[in-house]
Every structure is written in C-alpha cells, then in structure tokens.
Amino acid sequence: MTQPSVKQVWEWLETIPDPEIPVITLVDLGIIRNVEFHGETCVVSVTPTYSGCPATSMINMDIETKLRDCGLDHIELKQQLSPAWTTDWMSDKARTALEKYGIAPPQPAGGPQRCPHCGGTHLEKLSQFGSTPCKAQWRCQDCLEPFEYFKCI
C-alpha cells in the first residue's frame, strides 16, 4: 500500500477506545503525543497516565493491532515520559463522555464539580484512590450514590 498521511494515522488512532474506560478514546485521553514517519516506519509516541498503570501494555498492544489492521507493517511505539501527562490534555468531548458514563471529569479545583448521577453538589471524598490509578472515590450526599472522580493531575 502507499504510505498513509500522518493525518490518516491520527484518524485511525481516534477510533481506539481506552481499555478501562471504553467511552473515551486514547486520543481523547491525550496520551498519544506524536505520530511521524521515519522512512517506512510509523513512529507513535505514547505517554503513560500513571507510571504503574497496568493498562499501559494493553494500550500499546491495541495501537499496534489497530495500525496493523489498517495495513501498516512497520510500527514503532515510543514511550515518552516528558512532559508528564496531565488531565489538561483531555478533550472536552472526553469530559462530557466521562460524565455521561458516571465518572466525574477532572477539575482544577481538585474535586468533582457535581455528582454525575443527579447533579448534586453536596459531595464527600471517600478515598483518594479508586478502581484504577487515575480515579478517586466520592459520594453524593444528595442522592447518596457513590461515584468515581477522574483525578486532576
């Protein structure tokens, strides 16, 4: 096949869901930092969300599988540590999708703005940590439901 454009590769990458939060894509999450061709090799730079995140190897595999399915044979995945990932890189589309899915999106204030279930604003933190490294556990005192909050880092 003829070499696809970088823009085309980004479009392919935009269809890969995050393995743990499938309503957002890897591109939405902001962890794909660069795509370029070195000769025939497509080099994709990926930055980890949390250093020990067990989804990292799954994410790399998903990227490689997707690009192979799209016809690319020479793929190189580069881990990029700096600058460190920040939730500022998450797209607005992803923030909306997270809230709809029941996860409060990250806020610079350091805590959720409102309950993703009922919109209540009387909230309490249960734990700094949640079911994945990127989330914390909160509870809404209006509807009494617990919910997850995507930590702002």
Added chain:
Amino acid sequence: MAVDQEKLLQFLLRQGDNTLILGHRVSEWCGHSPILEEDIALANTALDLIGQTQMWLGYAADVQGEGKSADDLAFLRDAWDFRNVLLTELPNGDFGRTLLRQFLFDAFQSVLMGRLMKSSDETVAAIAAKASKEVAYHVERSADTVVGLGDGTEESHARMQEALNYLWPYVGEFFASDDVDAAMAEAGIAPDPASLREEYDALVGKVLADATLTIPASKYAHKGGRTGYMHTEHLGHLLTSMQWLQRAYPGCEW
C-alpha cells in the same frame, strides 16, 4: 566533565530500590486491609511505586550498560546489592505503622522529587516530574491517615506513638550523604540529601504535631541500607518471596 557512571548507577539504584522494596511491602496488604477503600488505596500506592521502579531501574540498567533490564535488576540481585534505605524494608506491622512508614517516606519523596525535577540529567528530571504527581497524592493520603489515627482514639493514638518510636530511628538514613551524593550534587543531578533535612523536618513536624504524636528525642539513626553496608534481617525474607518465581523458573515471562 561527564559524571562518574558507577556513581550515577548507585544513585539510580537507591531511587529504584526504595520504591521497589516499599512497593513490595505495601503490596503485601493486598486483600488484608481493614476496609475495602484502604485495600484499594494501598494496592494503588504499591502500583505507583512499582511503576516508578520500572523507570528508575530501567534507567539504571541503561547506565550500567550490560544489556540488563529493570526486571533483571529487581529479581536477580541479592540482598547485599540492594541500595534501599532500611525504613522501606521494615515489616508492615499493623495498619497504623504501615501508614506512618508510608508518610515518613512520602514526605521525603515529596521534597526530593521537587528538586530532582530540576536535575541536569534529563531522564532523572523526566522521571521525577512523572513521580512527583503521584507522590503528591500519596503524601496527602498518608498524612491524613496519620493525623486521623494519631489524633483518634486512645488505642489508635497509643499504637501510632509506638509505631513512631519504632520507625523514627530509621529516618536519619535519608539524609546520611556520602561520596555518591557529593558527585551527584556537583554534577547538578541531585541535591545533597543532607540539605533537605530542614524542609523535611518542617513538613513532618507539622503533621506529627497535628497527629498529637511526640517525636523521640534520640538522634540515633540506623544506617547501612543505601550504602549496602548492612541491611536488616528483614530484607532477605522479603526477597525470597518477591524473587521466588524468577529464581525457580529463570527467564519466565508473562
């Protein structure tokens, strides 16, 4: 002038071994914590520490230049090759002691990582920038828990004071600098840890005061971990468990 690579390696092993050994210790709580939220919090903390280990020991292996990986360094060295401070290898004890140990370590990391982010070594700076975000969460939680338990019931207060009496003599080793630290400081790679003591004492002093705990008066410090001169008897036992699979089935991979 390029920095002495052997000394850089020692510095990196100290960083990676601290997070590896503490990460393993904390992971021992998995499935045993008093409540589910704490179990998840401890497992996540351990996960962050192991993730940081991957970066530190990965870089250490590159500097060593013998074609080894972070896993080789973690699983195929013996007790005398480890460079973690003794505090990290101490047994968990009860939940309070585990969280107090975590706080004493997190507080040090929060001061150190802030400085390492400005390291003249780009890789060290990048790892520290990544780790510092996680450390900020760790220290917030461990400090909260130390205050909650210290300024809690008579029983929890007594246990926390006992934990502090046991752990405090291991804090001094963080700041016991040697020629490796001098070389790092000269090259602008890392600060002399002795220069961090004042900031550390201010941070720790405030939290322990809020926790109504009394810092022991003795200045005595157990040493020998970060230099590798002599570890406690606990490290070997930890390694037999942590390294068992790689030792029994050499080269085994997931």
